[in-house]
Amino acid sequence: MPKLIASRLLTSILALLGAAAFAFIAIRVAPGDAARLTLGAFATDEAIASLRVEMGLDRPLPVQFWIYLQDFVTGDWGRSYSLGQPVSQLLASRFPATLELGLYAFAMAFSAALAMALWGAHRQTPFSERLPQRLALFALGVPQFWFGLVSLMIGFELLGLFPGPVGRLPPGMDAPGGPTGLFTIDALLVGEIGTFAAAFHHLILPAATLALLPFGFLYRLLRANLADMSDASFALVARAHGQSRLRVLLKTLLPNAIIPTLTASGLIFGQLLAGSVLVERVFNWPGAGALVTQGVLTQDYSVVQTFILLSAAVYIVTNLLVDIVAALIDPRLRSGGLQR
Protein backbone atom coordinates (compact mmCIF):
# COMPACT_ATOMS: atom_id res chain seq x y z
CA MET A 1 0.00 0.00 0.00
CA PRO A 2 2.68 2.64 0.84
CA LYS A 3 4.44 1.59 -2.35
CA LEU A 4 1.28 2.13 -4.37
CA ILE A 5 0.73 5.56 -2.81
CA ALA A 6 4.34 6.54 -3.48
CA SER A 7 4.18 5.51 -7.12
CA ARG A 8 0.83 7.21 -7.66
CA LEU A 9 2.15 10.34 -5.97
CA LEU A 10 5.16 10.34 -8.26
CA THR A 11 3.08 9.99 -11.45
CA SER A 12 0.76 12.74 -10.21
CA ILE A 13 3.65 15.10 -9.60
CA LEU A 14 5.03 14.32 -13.04
CA ALA A 15 1.63 14.95 -14.63
CA LEU A 16 1.33 18.21 -12.70
CA LEU A 17 4.77 19.27 -13.90
CA GLY A 18 3.77 18.32 -17.44
CA ALA A 19 0.56 20.34 -17.18
CA ALA A 20 2.41 23.33 -15.74
CA ALA A 21 5.03 23.07 -18.50
CA PHE A 22 2.28 22.97 -21.10
CA ALA A 23 0.51 26.01 -19.68
CA PHE A 24 3.86 27.78 -19.40
CA ILE A 25 4.77 27.04 -23.01
CA ALA A 26 1.31 27.85 -24.37
CA ILE A 27 1.01 31.17 -22.59
CA ARG A 28 4.54 32.39 -21.83
CA VAL A 29 6.73 31.09 -24.60
CA ALA A 30 4.21 31.54 -27.41
CA PRO A 31 4.80 34.61 -29.61
CA GLY A 32 2.49 36.85 -27.55
CA ASP A 33 4.00 38.97 -24.76
CA ALA A 34 3.10 37.53 -21.34
CA ALA A 35 3.40 40.93 -19.66
CA ARG A 36 1.12 42.42 -22.29
CA LEU A 37 -1.31 39.53 -21.78
CA THR A 38 -1.38 40.24 -18.05
CA LEU A 39 -1.59 44.03 -18.22
CA GLY A 40 -3.92 44.32 -21.17
CA ALA A 41 -3.86 46.13 -24.46
CA PHE A 42 -3.83 49.66 -23.01
CA ALA A 43 -0.91 49.40 -20.60
CA THR A 44 1.99 51.82 -21.00
CA ASP A 45 5.37 50.61 -22.22
CA GLU A 46 6.99 51.45 -18.87
CA ALA A 47 4.42 49.40 -16.95
CA ILE A 48 5.02 46.46 -19.26
CA ALA A 49 8.81 46.79 -18.98
CA SER A 50 8.67 46.84 -15.19
CA LEU A 51 6.29 43.89 -15.07
CA ARG A 52 8.61 41.98 -17.42
CA VAL A 53 11.37 42.38 -14.87
CA GLU A 54 9.05 41.55 -11.98
CA MET A 55 7.83 38.38 -13.75
CA GLY A 56 11.42 37.50 -14.62
CA LEU A 57 10.72 37.54 -18.35
CA ASP A 58 14.25 38.83 -18.97
CA ARG A 59 15.72 35.67 -17.40
CA PRO A 60 16.49 32.34 -19.12
CA LEU A 61 13.47 30.07 -19.75
CA PRO A 62 14.23 27.38 -17.13
CA VAL A 63 14.56 30.09 -14.46
CA GLN A 64 11.27 31.58 -15.63
CA PHE A 65 9.59 28.19 -15.38
CA TRP A 66 10.92 27.76 -11.86
CA ILE A 67 9.55 31.17 -10.83
CA TYR A 68 6.26 30.33 -12.53
CA LEU A 69 5.99 27.07 -10.57
CA GLN A 70 6.92 28.76 -7.27
CA ASP A 71 4.35 31.50 -7.79
CA PHE A 72 1.66 29.00 -8.66
CA VAL A 73 2.32 26.72 -5.70
CA THR A 74 2.52 29.59 -3.20
CA GLY A 75 -0.72 31.14 -4.49
CA ASP A 76 0.99 34.24 -5.88
CA TRP A 77 -1.14 34.38 -9.01
CA GLY A 78 -0.70 38.03 -9.92
CA ARG A 79 -3.28 40.80 -10.16
CA SER A 80 -6.14 41.51 -12.47
CA TYR A 81 -5.47 44.91 -14.06
CA SER A 82 -9.10 45.59 -14.91
CA LEU A 83 -10.48 44.69 -11.48
CA GLY A 84 -7.42 45.87 -9.53
CA GLN A 85 -7.39 42.93 -7.12
CA PRO A 86 -5.07 39.97 -6.59
CA VAL A 87 -6.23 36.95 -8.59
CA SER A 88 -6.25 34.75 -5.49
CA GLN A 89 -8.73 37.08 -3.73
CA LEU A 90 -10.91 37.36 -6.83
CA LEU A 91 -11.13 33.62 -7.30
CA ALA A 92 -11.71 33.00 -3.60
CA SER A 93 -14.57 35.51 -3.48
CA ARG A 94 -16.20 34.00 -6.59
CA PHE A 95 -15.61 30.36 -5.76
CA PRO A 96 -18.64 29.68 -3.48
CA ALA A 97 -21.07 30.61 -6.29
CA THR A 98 -19.35 28.17 -8.66
CA LEU A 99 -19.16 25.49 -5.98
CA GLU A 100 -22.87 25.74 -5.18
CA LEU A 101 -23.80 25.59 -8.86
CA GLY A 102 -21.47 22.64 -9.39
CA LEU A 103 -22.82 20.73 -6.38
CA TYR A 104 -26.41 21.05 -7.56
CA ALA A 105 -25.43 20.17 -11.12
CA PHE A 106 -23.59 17.08 -9.90
CA ALA A 107 -26.50 16.00 -7.70
CA MET A 108 -28.88 16.36 -10.65
CA ALA A 109 -26.57 14.58 -13.09
CA PHE A 110 -25.83 11.69 -10.76
CA SER A 111 -29.40 11.08 -9.60
CA ALA A 112 -30.80 11.32 -13.13
CA ALA A 113 -28.11 9.02 -14.53
CA LEU A 114 -28.64 6.51 -11.73
CA ALA A 115 -32.42 6.53 -12.10
CA MET A 116 -32.24 6.13 -15.88
CA ALA A 117 -29.64 3.36 -15.75
CA LEU A 118 -31.59 1.42 -13.12
CA TRP A 119 -34.87 1.90 -14.98
CA GLY A 120 -33.32 0.58 -18.19
CA ALA A 121 -31.65 -2.33 -16.44
CA HIS A 122 -34.77 -3.33 -14.51
CA ARG A 123 -37.51 -2.97 -17.11
CA GLN A 124 -35.49 -4.00 -20.15
CA THR A 125 -38.20 -2.90 -22.56
CA PRO A 126 -37.20 -1.22 -25.83
CA PHE A 127 -38.69 2.04 -24.54
CA SER A 128 -36.95 2.03 -21.16
CA GLU A 129 -33.62 1.35 -22.85
CA ARG A 130 -33.94 3.70 -25.79
CA LEU A 131 -35.35 6.77 -24.09
CA PRO A 132 -32.39 7.19 -21.68
CA GLN A 133 -29.96 6.43 -24.52
CA ARG A 134 -31.50 9.17 -26.65
CA LEU A 135 -31.47 11.57 -23.72
CA ALA A 136 -27.77 10.84 -23.17
CA LEU A 137 -27.04 11.32 -26.86
CA PHE A 138 -28.81 14.68 -26.69
CA ALA A 139 -27.03 15.68 -23.47
CA LEU A 140 -23.63 14.91 -24.99
CA GLY A 141 -24.41 16.61 -28.30
CA VAL A 142 -26.14 19.82 -27.27
CA PRO A 143 -23.96 22.93 -26.80
CA GLN A 144 -24.47 23.77 -23.13
CA PHE A 145 -24.47 27.55 -23.57
CA TRP A 146 -27.17 27.24 -26.21
CA PHE A 147 -29.28 24.90 -24.08
CA GLY A 148 -29.03 27.44 -21.25
CA LEU A 149 -30.28 30.21 -23.53
CA VAL A 150 -33.13 28.08 -24.84
CA SER A 151 -34.11 27.06 -21.30
CA LEU A 152 -34.31 30.78 -20.45
CA MET A 153 -36.34 31.54 -23.58
CA ILE A 154 -38.85 28.84 -22.66
CA GLY A 155 -38.77 28.76 -18.86
CA PHE A 156 -38.44 32.50 -18.27
CA GLU A 157 -39.65 34.46 -21.28
CA LEU A 158 -42.38 32.17 -22.59
CA LEU A 159 -43.75 30.45 -19.50
CA GLY A 160 -42.51 32.72 -16.73
CA LEU A 161 -41.81 29.73 -14.49
CA PHE A 162 -38.17 30.54 -13.76
CA PRO A 163 -36.24 33.71 -12.98
CA GLY A 164 -34.30 35.43 -15.74
CA PRO A 165 -30.50 35.61 -16.00
CA VAL A 166 -30.02 37.76 -12.89
CA GLY A 167 -27.56 35.63 -10.91
CA ARG A 168 -28.06 33.89 -7.59
CA LEU A 169 -30.88 35.93 -6.04
CA PRO A 170 -33.60 38.32 -7.26
CA PRO A 171 -32.38 41.93 -7.58
CA GLY A 172 -32.71 43.67 -4.23
CA MET A 173 -32.60 40.54 -2.09
CA ASP A 174 -29.64 40.39 0.30
CA ALA A 175 -27.35 37.39 0.51
CA PRO A 176 -27.94 35.35 3.65
CA GLY A 177 -25.10 36.01 6.06
CA GLY A 178 -23.67 32.57 6.71
CA PRO A 179 -20.36 30.79 7.00
CA THR A 180 -20.28 28.74 3.78
CA GLY A 181 -21.07 31.23 1.00
CA LEU A 182 -23.46 28.64 -0.45
CA PHE A 183 -26.72 30.59 -0.40
CA THR A 184 -29.12 27.66 -0.04
CA ILE A 185 -27.18 26.24 2.89
CA ASP A 186 -26.53 29.60 4.57
CA ALA A 187 -30.21 30.54 4.26
CA LEU A 188 -31.23 27.36 6.04
CA LEU A 189 -28.57 27.84 8.72
CA VAL A 190 -29.85 31.32 9.58
CA GLY A 191 -33.47 30.26 9.11
CA GLU A 192 -34.44 32.48 6.16
CA ILE A 193 -36.85 30.21 4.31
CA GLY A 194 -37.77 32.86 1.74
CA THR A 195 -34.14 33.38 0.78
CA PHE A 196 -33.63 29.64 0.55
CA ALA A 197 -36.57 29.26 -1.82
CA ALA A 198 -35.37 32.14 -3.99
CA ALA A 199 -31.78 30.86 -4.15
CA PHE A 200 -32.99 27.36 -4.98
CA HIS A 201 -35.31 28.69 -7.67
CA HIS A 202 -32.44 30.61 -9.26
CA LEU A 203 -30.25 27.50 -9.22
CA ILE A 204 -32.55 25.14 -11.13
CA LEU A 205 -31.99 26.22 -14.75
CA PRO A 206 -28.22 26.88 -14.60
CA ALA A 207 -27.59 23.69 -12.63
CA ALA A 208 -29.69 21.61 -15.04
CA THR A 209 -27.74 23.12 -17.94
CA LEU A 210 -24.39 22.40 -16.33
CA ALA A 211 -25.57 18.87 -15.47
CA LEU A 212 -26.08 17.83 -19.11
CA LEU A 213 -22.56 16.68 -19.92
CA PRO A 214 -21.87 14.82 -16.65
CA PHE A 215 -25.34 13.25 -16.90
CA GLY A 216 -24.70 11.82 -20.37
CA PHE A 217 -21.28 10.63 -19.35
CA LEU A 218 -22.35 9.05 -16.03
CA TYR A 219 -25.41 7.40 -17.55
CA ARG A 220 -23.32 5.66 -20.20
CA LEU A 221 -20.76 4.56 -17.63
CA LEU A 222 -23.38 3.17 -15.22
CA ARG A 223 -25.32 1.46 -17.98
CA ALA A 224 -22.20 -0.21 -19.37
CA ASN A 225 -21.17 -1.34 -15.88
CA LEU A 226 -24.61 -2.75 -15.09
CA ALA A 227 -24.78 -4.53 -18.44
CA ASP A 228 -21.30 -6.01 -17.93
CA MET A 229 -22.23 -7.41 -14.57
CA SER A 230 -25.76 -8.66 -15.12
CA ASP A 231 -24.27 -11.92 -16.47
CA ALA A 232 -21.65 -12.22 -13.73
CA SER A 233 -21.68 -15.44 -11.72
CA PHE A 234 -22.39 -13.68 -8.43
CA ALA A 235 -25.54 -12.14 -9.92
CA LEU A 236 -26.61 -15.56 -11.18
CA VAL A 237 -26.03 -17.07 -7.73
CA ALA A 238 -28.07 -14.33 -6.07
CA ARG A 239 -30.92 -14.96 -8.49
CA ALA A 240 -30.65 -18.74 -8.02
CA HIS A 241 -31.12 -18.15 -4.29
CA GLY A 242 -34.56 -16.86 -5.17
CA GLN A 243 -33.88 -13.15 -4.71
CA SER A 244 -36.07 -10.92 -6.82
CA ARG A 245 -34.52 -9.25 -9.87
CA LEU A 246 -35.00 -5.82 -8.31
CA ARG A 247 -33.27 -6.91 -5.11
CA VAL A 248 -30.34 -8.35 -7.05
CA LEU A 249 -30.11 -5.17 -9.07
CA LEU A 250 -30.11 -2.85 -6.07
CA LYS A 251 -28.19 -4.92 -3.51
CA THR A 252 -25.76 -6.91 -5.64
CA LEU A 253 -25.18 -5.17 -8.97
CA LEU A 254 -25.55 -1.52 -8.05
CA PRO A 255 -22.74 -1.25 -5.45
CA ASN A 256 -20.37 -2.88 -7.93
CA ALA A 257 -21.49 -0.63 -10.74
CA ILE A 258 -21.07 2.57 -8.74
CA ILE A 259 -17.47 2.03 -7.60
CA PRO A 260 -15.98 2.40 -11.11
CA THR A 261 -17.80 5.72 -11.55
CA LEU A 262 -15.72 6.96 -8.63
CA THR A 263 -12.63 6.80 -10.81
CA ALA A 264 -14.29 9.25 -13.20
CA SER A 265 -14.57 11.94 -10.49
CA GLY A 266 -11.60 13.92 -11.81
CA LEU A 267 -13.14 13.99 -15.26
CA ILE A 268 -16.52 15.09 -13.86
CA PHE A 269 -14.93 17.92 -11.86
CA GLY A 270 -13.17 19.01 -15.04
CA GLN A 271 -16.42 18.96 -17.00
CA LEU A 272 -18.13 21.02 -14.29
CA LEU A 273 -15.30 23.58 -14.10
CA ALA A 274 -15.02 23.96 -17.87
CA GLY A 275 -18.80 24.02 -18.24
CA SER A 276 -19.12 26.75 -15.63
CA VAL A 277 -17.09 29.07 -17.88
CA LEU A 278 -19.78 28.89 -20.57
CA VAL A 279 -22.90 28.40 -18.44
CA GLU A 280 -22.22 31.15 -15.91
CA ARG A 281 -22.00 33.71 -18.70
CA VAL A 282 -25.46 32.79 -19.98
CA PHE A 283 -27.09 33.12 -16.56
CA ASN A 284 -24.97 36.07 -15.30
CA TRP A 285 -23.95 33.76 -12.47
CA PRO A 286 -21.36 35.61 -10.36
CA GLY A 287 -18.90 32.72 -10.12
CA ALA A 288 -15.30 31.99 -11.08
CA GLY A 289 -16.32 30.77 -14.54
CA ALA A 290 -17.95 34.10 -15.39
CA LEU A 291 -14.76 35.79 -14.17
CA VAL A 292 -12.82 33.76 -16.73
CA THR A 293 -15.15 34.66 -19.61
CA GLN A 294 -14.99 38.29 -18.56
CA GLY A 295 -11.19 38.08 -18.49
CA VAL A 296 -11.15 36.70 -22.03
CA LEU A 297 -13.50 39.38 -23.32
CA THR A 298 -11.56 42.23 -21.70
CA GLN A 299 -8.21 40.63 -22.59
CA ASP A 300 -7.32 40.54 -18.89
CA TYR A 301 -5.67 37.14 -18.87
CA SER A 302 -4.20 36.80 -15.37
CA VAL A 303 -7.38 35.20 -13.98
CA VAL A 304 -7.80 33.03 -17.06
CA GLN A 305 -4.28 31.60 -16.87
CA THR A 306 -4.64 30.73 -13.20
CA PHE A 307 -8.07 29.15 -13.64
CA ILE A 308 -6.82 26.96 -16.48
CA LEU A 309 -3.83 25.62 -14.56
CA LEU A 310 -5.92 25.22 -11.40
CA SER A 311 -8.43 23.09 -13.32
CA ALA A 312 -5.63 20.73 -14.35
CA ALA A 313 -4.34 20.62 -10.76
CA VAL A 314 -7.84 19.77 -9.49
CA TYR A 315 -8.07 16.93 -12.01
CA ILE A 316 -4.71 15.46 -11.06
CA VAL A 317 -5.19 15.74 -7.30
CA THR A 318 -8.70 14.27 -7.53
CA ASN A 319 -7.42 11.33 -9.55
CA LEU A 320 -4.67 10.73 -7.00
CA LEU A 321 -7.14 10.73 -4.10
CA VAL A 322 -9.60 8.54 -5.99
CA ASP A 323 -6.90 6.00 -6.83
CA ILE A 324 -5.91 5.76 -3.19
CA VAL A 325 -9.52 5.47 -2.00
CA ALA A 326 -10.25 2.86 -4.68
CA ALA A 327 -7.25 0.83 -3.53
CA LEU A 328 -8.51 1.03 0.06
CA ILE A 329 -11.97 -0.20 -1.00
CA ASP A 330 -10.86 -2.82 -3.50
CA PRO A 331 -7.92 -5.01 -2.47
CA ARG A 332 -7.43 -6.23 -6.04
CA LEU A 333 -6.14 -2.80 -7.04
CA ARG A 334 -3.42 -2.84 -4.39
CA SER A 335 -1.32 -5.52 -6.01
CA GLY A 336 -1.25 -3.50 -9.20
CA GLY A 337 -2.55 -6.53 -11.08
CA LEU A 338 -5.81 -4.90 -12.10
CA GLN A 339 -4.76 -1.56 -13.49
CA ARG A 340 -7.43 0.03 -15.66
Added chain:
Amino acid sequence: MEQGGYRSLRIPAVLCLALAAVVLGGGLFWPLDPLAMDFTTTLAAPSLAHPMGTDATGRDVLARFLAGGRLSLLVGTVVMFGGLVPGALLGLLAARTGGALDLILMRIIDGIAAFPPILLAMAVAIGLGGGLWTAVLGVAISTLPFYARLMRSEVLRVQSYPFVEAAESMGASPGFILVWHIAPHAGSTMLVQSASVFGYAIITLAGLGFVGLGAQIPTPEWGVMITGGMQYALTGQWWLTIFPGFGILFAVVATNLLADRLSDVLGGRGDA
Protein backbone atom coordinates in the same frame (compact mmCIF):
# COMPACT_ATOMS: atom_id res chain seq x y z
CA MET B 1 -27.03 -4.46 -27.23
CA GLU B 2 -28.34 -3.70 -30.67
CA GLN B 3 -26.48 -5.95 -33.05
CA GLY B 4 -27.90 -4.99 -36.40
CA GLY B 5 -24.55 -5.35 -38.17
CA TYR B 6 -23.84 -2.76 -40.81
CA ARG B 7 -27.55 -1.98 -41.11
CA SER B 8 -27.38 -0.12 -37.80
CA LEU B 9 -25.13 2.40 -39.55
CA ARG B 10 -27.96 3.41 -41.85
CA ILE B 11 -29.57 6.12 -39.71
CA PRO B 12 -26.38 7.95 -38.68
CA ALA B 13 -25.02 7.66 -42.23
CA VAL B 14 -28.18 9.24 -43.65
CA LEU B 15 -28.04 12.00 -41.01
CA CYS B 16 -24.39 12.78 -41.79
CA LEU B 17 -25.00 12.78 -45.54
CA ALA B 18 -28.05 15.00 -45.09
CA LEU B 19 -25.96 17.44 -43.06
CA ALA B 20 -23.22 17.52 -45.68
CA ALA B 21 -25.73 17.87 -48.53
CA VAL B 22 -27.63 20.74 -46.90
CA VAL B 23 -24.54 22.61 -45.80
CA LEU B 24 -22.43 22.09 -48.90
CA GLY B 25 -25.23 22.15 -51.49
CA GLY B 26 -27.34 24.80 -49.79
CA GLY B 27 -25.15 27.61 -51.06
CA LEU B 28 -26.10 26.73 -54.64
CA PHE B 29 -29.79 27.24 -53.95
CA TRP B 30 -29.41 30.12 -51.52
CA PRO B 31 -26.77 32.44 -52.99
CA LEU B 32 -27.26 35.42 -50.62
CA ASP B 33 -24.06 36.92 -49.18
CA PRO B 34 -23.71 36.00 -45.46
CA LEU B 35 -21.88 39.27 -44.80
CA ALA B 36 -24.12 41.68 -46.77
CA MET B 37 -25.85 44.09 -44.41
CA ASP B 38 -29.21 45.63 -45.19
CA PHE B 39 -30.40 48.22 -42.71
CA THR B 40 -33.90 48.32 -44.19
CA THR B 41 -34.72 44.83 -42.89
CA THR B 42 -33.04 44.45 -39.49
CA LEU B 43 -34.24 41.78 -37.05
CA ALA B 44 -36.95 40.57 -39.43
CA ALA B 45 -38.76 37.41 -38.39
CA PRO B 46 -38.52 34.32 -40.63
CA SER B 47 -40.43 34.83 -43.89
CA LEU B 48 -40.28 33.58 -47.47
CA ALA B 49 -37.65 36.18 -48.36
CA HIS B 50 -35.57 35.25 -45.30
CA PRO B 51 -36.55 31.72 -44.13
CA MET B 52 -34.44 32.09 -40.97
CA GLY B 53 -35.01 35.83 -40.56
CA THR B 54 -32.37 38.55 -40.47
CA ASP B 55 -30.01 39.72 -37.74
CA ALA B 56 -29.43 43.14 -36.16
CA THR B 57 -27.62 44.45 -39.25
CA GLY B 58 -30.06 42.94 -41.72
CA ARG B 59 -27.85 40.00 -42.75
CA ASP B 60 -29.70 36.91 -43.93
CA VAL B 61 -29.54 34.27 -41.18
CA LEU B 62 -30.00 31.33 -43.57
CA ALA B 63 -27.00 32.43 -45.64
CA ARG B 64 -24.99 32.80 -42.42
CA PHE B 65 -26.27 29.43 -41.19
CA LEU B 66 -25.07 27.70 -44.36
CA ALA B 67 -21.71 29.49 -44.30
CA GLY B 68 -21.36 28.59 -40.60
CA GLY B 69 -22.11 24.97 -41.44
CA ARG B 70 -19.40 24.92 -44.11
CA LEU B 71 -16.96 26.37 -41.60
CA SER B 72 -17.97 23.79 -38.98
CA LEU B 73 -17.46 20.89 -41.40
CA LEU B 74 -14.09 22.37 -42.35
CA VAL B 75 -12.84 22.81 -38.79
CA GLY B 76 -14.22 19.41 -37.80
CA THR B 77 -12.19 17.82 -40.59
CA VAL B 78 -9.06 19.85 -39.85
CA VAL B 79 -9.14 19.00 -36.13
CA MET B 80 -9.88 15.35 -36.88
CA PHE B 81 -6.79 14.89 -39.04
CA GLY B 82 -4.73 17.47 -37.15
CA GLY B 83 -5.16 15.36 -34.01
CA LEU B 84 -5.19 11.93 -35.65
CA VAL B 85 -1.87 12.08 -37.49
CA PRO B 86 0.42 13.34 -34.68
CA GLY B 87 -1.61 11.55 -31.99
CA ALA B 88 -1.45 8.17 -33.71
CA LEU B 89 2.25 8.63 -34.47
CA LEU B 90 2.96 9.50 -30.83
CA GLY B 91 1.06 6.43 -29.62
CA LEU B 92 2.79 4.22 -32.14
CA LEU B 93 6.21 5.57 -31.26
CA ALA B 94 5.58 5.12 -27.53
CA ALA B 95 4.35 1.55 -27.93
CA ARG B 96 7.02 0.41 -30.39
CA THR B 97 10.04 1.88 -28.60
CA GLY B 98 8.88 1.39 -24.99
CA GLY B 99 11.26 2.16 -22.14
CA ALA B 100 12.17 5.70 -21.20
CA LEU B 101 10.80 7.34 -24.35
CA ASP B 102 7.42 5.65 -23.78
CA LEU B 103 7.42 6.88 -20.20
CA ILE B 104 8.27 10.46 -21.15
CA LEU B 105 5.81 10.66 -24.05
CA MET B 106 2.94 9.27 -22.02
CA ARG B 107 3.64 11.66 -19.12
CA ILE B 108 3.46 14.56 -21.57
CA ILE B 109 0.16 13.15 -22.80
CA ASP B 110 -0.99 12.85 -19.15
CA GLY B 111 -0.12 16.50 -18.65
CA ILE B 112 -2.20 17.52 -21.67
CA ALA B 113 -5.08 15.26 -20.65
CA ALA B 114 -5.23 16.87 -17.20
CA PHE B 115 -6.80 20.02 -18.65
CA PRO B 116 -10.48 20.07 -19.45
CA PRO B 117 -10.20 20.10 -23.27
CA ILE B 118 -11.94 23.42 -23.86
CA LEU B 119 -9.75 25.16 -21.26
CA LEU B 120 -6.61 23.76 -22.86
CA ALA B 121 -7.77 25.06 -26.23
CA MET B 122 -8.40 28.43 -24.55
CA ALA B 123 -4.82 28.51 -23.26
CA VAL B 124 -3.40 27.83 -26.71
CA ALA B 125 -5.70 30.35 -28.40
CA ILE B 126 -4.81 33.05 -25.86
CA GLY B 127 -1.07 32.35 -26.07
CA LEU B 128 -1.12 32.59 -29.86
CA GLY B 129 -3.21 35.74 -29.94
CA GLY B 130 -6.73 34.37 -30.49
CA GLY B 131 -8.72 33.90 -33.66
CA LEU B 132 -10.28 30.91 -35.36
CA TRP B 133 -7.14 29.05 -36.42
CA THR B 134 -5.35 29.36 -33.08
CA ALA B 135 -8.49 27.92 -31.49
CA VAL B 136 -8.51 25.10 -34.06
CA LEU B 137 -4.89 24.35 -33.19
CA GLY B 138 -5.78 24.36 -29.50
CA VAL B 139 -8.67 21.96 -29.98
CA ALA B 140 -6.49 19.69 -32.14
CA ILE B 141 -3.84 19.58 -29.39
CA SER B 142 -6.51 18.75 -26.82
CA THR B 143 -7.46 15.66 -28.87
CA LEU B 144 -3.90 14.27 -28.86
CA PRO B 145 -4.42 12.23 -25.66
CA PHE B 146 -7.54 10.51 -27.07
CA TYR B 147 -5.64 9.31 -30.11
CA ALA B 148 -2.24 8.67 -28.57
CA ARG B 149 -3.48 6.60 -25.61
CA LEU B 150 -5.79 4.54 -27.77
CA MET B 151 -3.16 3.95 -30.42
CA ARG B 152 -0.61 2.94 -27.82
CA SER B 153 -2.92 0.43 -26.16
CA GLU B 154 -4.04 -0.95 -29.54
CA VAL B 155 -0.46 -1.47 -30.69
CA LEU B 156 0.49 -3.13 -27.41
CA ARG B 157 -2.59 -5.37 -27.64
CA VAL B 158 -1.95 -6.44 -31.23
CA GLN B 159 1.76 -6.94 -30.57
CA SER B 160 0.97 -9.48 -27.87
CA TYR B 161 -1.01 -11.75 -30.25
CA PRO B 162 0.58 -15.05 -31.29
CA PHE B 163 0.23 -14.26 -35.00
CA VAL B 164 2.54 -11.30 -34.60
CA GLU B 165 5.04 -13.47 -32.79
CA ALA B 166 4.68 -16.03 -35.57
CA ALA B 167 5.28 -13.41 -38.24
CA GLU B 168 8.34 -12.15 -36.36
CA SER B 169 9.71 -15.65 -36.02
CA MET B 170 9.47 -16.00 -39.79
CA GLY B 171 11.55 -12.87 -40.24
CA ALA B 172 8.86 -10.25 -40.89
CA SER B 173 10.25 -6.73 -40.64
CA PRO B 174 8.76 -4.16 -38.21
CA GLY B 175 7.42 -2.28 -41.24
CA PHE B 176 5.63 -5.38 -42.50
CA ILE B 177 4.07 -6.01 -39.09
CA LEU B 178 3.02 -2.39 -38.89
CA VAL B 179 1.29 -2.39 -42.26
CA TRP B 180 -0.23 -5.88 -42.29
CA HIS B 181 -0.98 -6.55 -38.61
CA ILE B 182 -1.15 -3.37 -36.56
CA ALA B 183 -2.74 -0.99 -39.07
CA PRO B 184 -5.80 -3.17 -39.84
CA HIS B 185 -6.53 -3.67 -36.14
CA ALA B 186 -5.83 -0.14 -34.93
CA GLY B 187 -7.44 1.41 -38.00
CA SER B 188 -11.03 0.66 -37.04
CA THR B 189 -10.52 1.96 -33.51
CA MET B 190 -8.96 5.13 -34.87
CA LEU B 191 -11.87 5.53 -37.27
CA VAL B 192 -14.38 5.40 -34.41
CA GLN B 193 -12.30 7.86 -32.40
CA SER B 194 -12.04 10.21 -35.39
CA ALA B 195 -15.80 10.26 -35.86
CA SER B 196 -16.37 11.28 -32.26
CA VAL B 197 -13.56 13.87 -32.43
CA PHE B 198 -15.31 15.46 -35.42
CA GLY B 199 -18.41 16.24 -33.37
CA TYR B 200 -16.33 17.19 -30.35
CA ALA B 201 -14.38 19.73 -32.45
CA ILE B 202 -17.57 21.39 -33.71
CA ILE B 203 -19.10 21.78 -30.25
CA THR B 204 -15.83 22.93 -28.63
CA LEU B 205 -15.08 25.53 -31.29
CA ALA B 206 -18.60 26.87 -30.99
CA GLY B 207 -18.01 27.17 -27.22
CA LEU B 208 -14.76 29.04 -27.85
CA GLY B 209 -16.54 31.29 -30.34
CA PHE B 210 -19.14 31.96 -27.64
CA VAL B 211 -16.52 33.33 -25.22
CA GLY B 212 -14.84 35.30 -27.99
CA LEU B 213 -11.77 33.14 -28.58
CA GLY B 214 -12.70 31.28 -31.74
CA ALA B 215 -13.96 32.84 -34.92
CA GLN B 216 -14.20 36.62 -34.69
CA ILE B 217 -17.30 38.75 -34.96
CA PRO B 218 -18.31 39.15 -38.60
CA THR B 219 -17.38 35.55 -39.45
CA PRO B 220 -20.49 33.42 -39.89
CA GLU B 221 -19.73 30.69 -37.34
CA TRP B 222 -22.46 28.94 -35.34
CA GLY B 223 -21.03 29.75 -31.89
CA VAL B 224 -20.43 33.39 -32.80
CA MET B 225 -23.94 33.61 -34.27
CA ILE B 226 -25.41 32.38 -30.96
CA THR B 227 -23.35 34.98 -29.06
CA GLY B 228 -24.57 37.68 -31.40
CA GLY B 229 -28.17 36.55 -30.91
CA MET B 230 -27.86 36.26 -27.13
CA GLN B 231 -28.88 39.85 -26.39
CA TYR B 232 -32.02 39.35 -28.48
CA ALA B 233 -32.87 35.89 -27.14
CA LEU B 234 -35.10 37.21 -24.37
CA THR B 235 -36.67 40.05 -26.36
CA GLY B 236 -38.50 37.88 -28.87
CA GLN B 237 -35.95 37.49 -31.71
CA TRP B 238 -35.54 33.76 -31.11
CA TRP B 239 -34.42 32.91 -34.66
CA LEU B 240 -30.96 34.40 -34.16
CA THR B 241 -30.19 31.86 -31.43
CA ILE B 242 -32.32 28.85 -32.26
CA PHE B 243 -31.14 28.01 -35.80
CA PRO B 244 -27.35 27.97 -35.30
CA GLY B 245 -27.84 25.99 -32.08
CA PHE B 246 -29.87 23.38 -33.93
CA GLY B 247 -27.10 23.25 -36.50
CA ILE B 248 -24.53 22.37 -33.83
CA LEU B 249 -26.89 19.92 -32.11
CA PHE B 250 -27.66 18.13 -35.38
CA ALA B 251 -24.04 17.93 -36.51
CA VAL B 252 -22.74 16.68 -33.16
CA VAL B 253 -25.53 14.16 -32.55
CA ALA B 254 -25.19 12.78 -36.09
CA THR B 255 -21.44 12.24 -35.81
CA ASN B 256 -21.63 10.93 -32.23
CA LEU B 257 -24.30 8.46 -33.28
CA LEU B 258 -22.13 7.40 -36.20
CA ALA B 259 -19.20 6.90 -33.81
CA ASP B 260 -21.36 4.85 -31.40
CA ARG B 261 -22.74 2.60 -34.10
CA LEU B 262 -19.33 2.20 -35.77
CA SER B 263 -17.94 1.18 -32.43
CA ASP B 264 -20.72 -1.44 -32.00
CA VAL B 265 -20.08 -2.80 -35.49
CA LEU B 266 -16.29 -2.69 -35.50
CA GLY B 267 -15.82 -3.45 -31.81
CA GLY B 268 -13.74 -0.32 -31.38
CA ARG B 269 -13.58 2.22 -28.61
CA GLY B 270 -13.51 0.87 -25.08
CA ASP B 271 -12.93 -2.76 -26.00
CA ALA B 272 -9.19 -2.18 -26.19
